[in-house]
Amino acid sequence: MTISEEVPELHFAGGLPGFPDVRRFVLVQLGDETSPFSVLRSLDDGVDLEFVVTHPGLFFPDYEPEIDDDTAARLELKSADDALLLVIVTVGDPVASSTANLLGPIVVNRHTRAAAQAVLGNSGYATREALVHS
Amino acid sequence: MLVLTRRANQSIMIGADVVVTVLEVRGDQVRIGIDAPRSISVHREEVFRELEAANRAAASPGSGALEDLAALRPPPRR
Numbered sequence: 001m002t003i004s005e006e007v008p009e010l011h012f013a014g015g016l017p018g019f020p021d022v023r024r025f026v027l028v029q030l031g032d033e034t035s036p037f038s039v040l041r042s043l044d045d046g047v048d049l050e051f052v053v054t055h056p057g058l059f060f061p062d063y064e065p066e067i068d069d070d071t072a073a074r075l076e077l078k079s080a081d082d083a084l085l086l087v088i089v090t091v092g093d094p095v096a097s098s099t100a101n102l103l104g105p106i107v108v109n110r111h112t113r114a115a116a117q118a119v120l121g122n123s124g125y126a127t128r129e130a131l132v133h134s
Numbered sequence: 135m136l137v138l139t140r141r142a143n144q145s146i147m148i149g150a151d152v153v154v155t156v157l158e159v160r161g162d163q164v165r166i167g168i169d170a171p172r173s174i175s176v177h178r179e180e181v182f183r184e185l186e187a188a189n190r191a192a193a194s195p196g197s198g199a200l201e202d203l204a205a206l207r208p209p210p211r212r
Binding site for chain 2: 014127
């Protein structure tokens with residue numbers, strides 16, 4: 001099952017850093033179902049905004065961010081299984097130079113579809129980690 | 135900017151819910167404790183600004199780039 005089938009619509013109660021007023025997003029598969037990417041597109045009126053996201057585990061198998069208690073509480077996450085983790089991709093030119101933001105993963109409650117961008121201060125993760133290592 | 139002088143273990147209230155306490159002053163470093171409702175997120179400014187910049191850079195890539203990206207696959211697992 002693709003992520004867009006699992007959580008079609010997400011609600012960011014607190015917006016995202018840089019876009020504090022944007023709340024509702026829909027996840028749309030990018031390309032065919034074998035593509036690891038989805039597009040996170042705003043549903044808010046008058047907002048033309050989208051991000052590319054992916055499952056971090058596909059490109060960064062060792063990525064194990066620790067989600068802070070406040071984010072977990074705000075999203076009402078009771079166990080790690082409740083959470084779906086996505087990372088925002090900055091699309092490069094050429095696309096092989098694209099990067100992922102591991103400092104600020106998107107955390108989603110699979111059951112309620114509440115979402116937030118976590119801020120992993122002091123984690124050592126960067127906002128621009130290369131997706132593909134040459 | 136409002137400027138207040140505080141000593142260790144003294145606090146500042148922001149509104150009725152947010153309490154900022156100076157815990158320790160040592161050399162050029164100050165340890166600060168913040169009590170705030172869960173609805174208010176608290177971050178180091180430089181980290182938050184970095185995320186803002188990263189989100190703006192990632193926002194709304196062109197459709198041509200998206201077409202190319204759709205063909206990109208993760209490296210095979212070793």
